[in-house]
Amino acid sequence: MALPAYASPLEKLWHYTYLVICALIFLFLISPILIIMPLSFNAEPYFTFTEKMMALDPEGYSLRWYDSLLTFGMQAPDAPRDAAWWGDFWRNAQWMQVTKNSIIIGFFSTLLATVLGTLAALGLSRPEMPFRRAIMAVLISPMIVPIIITATGLFFFYSKTGLANSYPGIILAHATLGIPFVIITVTATLVGFDQSLSRAAASLGANPRTTFFKVIMPLILPGVISGALFAFVTSFDEVVVVLFVADHSQQTIPRQMWNGIREQISPAILAVATILVVISIALLTTVELLRRRSDRLRGISAR
Template sequence: MATEKYRTKVDGCLYYTYIFFAISVLIFLSLPLLAILPISFSSDSFLSYPLAGYSLRWYKEVLTTPNWLIPLQNSIIVGVASTLVATVLGTLAALGLNMANFKGKSLVTALMISPMAVPMIISALGLYFFFAELNLSATFTAMIVAHTILGTPFVLITVNATLQGFNFDLMRAGASLGASPIKVLFRIVLPLILPGVVSGALFAFAISFDEVVVAVFIAGPEQRTLPMQMFAGLRENITPAIIAVAMLLTLFSLILLSVLEFLRRRSEKLMPVRH
C-alpha cells in the first residue's frame, strides 16, 4: 500500500515536472514573437523601439489594400486547390500502401515522401526547369501542381499513421455483406479515418500557404503569394505591416494546431482497435 502511494506521488511529481519544462520551452520559443508583437501596433512608418505611438494602421493596411489582399487571395486559391488534390492523392496512396503487399513497397513509400527530404532549393530548381519546358511557368497551374507535390507527402504520412490503428476486418465484413469497394470506401473507411484525412489536409494547406522558395522560382507577378509579398517587403521597404502579417499568420497557425489536436483526440476515440 505504501509502495503504491509512493509511486503515485512520484508519478505526480514527474507529471508536473514535464508540464513545467513544456511551458518553459513554449515561452522560450515564443519570446521572439512577443518581442516584435508591439511593433505591429506602432504608429511609426519604420521598425523602431521605443514606439512613437500605438495604432492599428498596419493591420488596416494589410486587410484593406490591394498590395496585401491580392497576394492573400492568390495564396488561398493555390492553397485550397493544391490541398484538395494532395488530400485525394495522399489518402489513396496511404490506403494502397496499407492494403497491398508487394516487393519494393518500402522504396515506393520512400519515393512518395522524398519531397520532404529533398532541399527546397533543389525542388524549386527542378520544378522551374520542368515547367519551363512545358511553357507553364508563371501560371496558377504550375503553382498548384508544385504545391500539390510538396503537400502530398504530409497527407500520406498523416493518413498512414491513422491507418495503423484501423481494423481492416471491417472492410471484409462490408464486402461480405454485398457492398461494393466504392461503398466500403465511402461508408466505412473514410468516416473512420476522416480526422486523419482532415489533419493531413490542414498540414498540406499550411505548407502551401507558407511556401516561398518554390513560388519565387515559378510564380509570375500575377501569382505573387503572401509569403512572396512579405519577402519582397523585407528587401524593398521594411514597415510594421510585415510584422502585422506575421502576427496574423501566427494566429492562423495557432488555430490550425488547435484543430489538429482536436482531430487527433477525436480520431483516437473513433478508431476501432486492430486485432
C-alpha cells in the same frame, strides 16, 4: 514529474534548476511568436516597444499598420470608405491580390494532394503492397530534398513545358510538396485501422465502394483532414518555388512578405505576421481536436 521523497538537497536543487532551464527553453520557443503581436499595434514605425507602449498608454497603440495593409496598392486609398472604396480594395489592394492567389493556389494544390495522397495511402497500408518501402521513399522525398533543388529542377522543367509563370505550374508544384504530409498523416491513421471492419462490411453485402464511403472513410476522415490542413499550410507558406517559377501576377502572401522583409521592412509586415499566427493557432487547434477524435474513434482513450 514529482520529486521522490528520498531526494538529497543537491538533487532538489538540480530538479528546480532543471525546471527553470525547461521554462527558458519554452520561452525561447514561444516568445518570438508572441512578441510580434503587441508590436504590430505600434503607433510608431519602430520594431521595438516605445515608452508609451510600456506605460500601456492607449496613444502608443494604433491600428495604422493594419490599415496600411488594406490601402497598400489601392488607386484611391484616401477616398471615403463606401462601397466604391471596398471595390477598389477588392480589385487593387496588393495584399488582397496576394491573398486571393494564396487561397486559389492553396485550395487546388490541397485538393490534388489530398485526393491522390489518400488513395495512395490506402494502397500503401495494404499488406499485399509490393515494393512498399521503395515507393514510400520516393513519395516522401519532396519533403526531404532541399526546396532550392526542387525549385531549380522545376525552373528547367517548366521553361521547357510552358508551365512557367502560370497557376497550374505552381499548383502542381505545391501539390507535390504537400503530398508527403498527406501520406504520413493518413498512413498513421490507417495503422490502427481494423481490417476486419471492411471484411464485415463485405460479408454483409456491401460492395467495395459502399465499404469505402460508409465504413473506411468516416474512420480515417480525421487523418485525411489533418493531412489536408498540413498540405494547405505547406502551400500557404511556400516561397522558394514561387520565387523561381512565378511572375508578378501569381505572387502569394509569403512572396509579398519576402519582398517586404528584403526591401523596406515596416511594421506592416508584423501586422501580416500577427494575422498569420492567429490563422496557425486556429489550424493547430483544429488538428489537435481532430487527432483526439481520431484516437477516440480508434479506441485509444486519452492516448
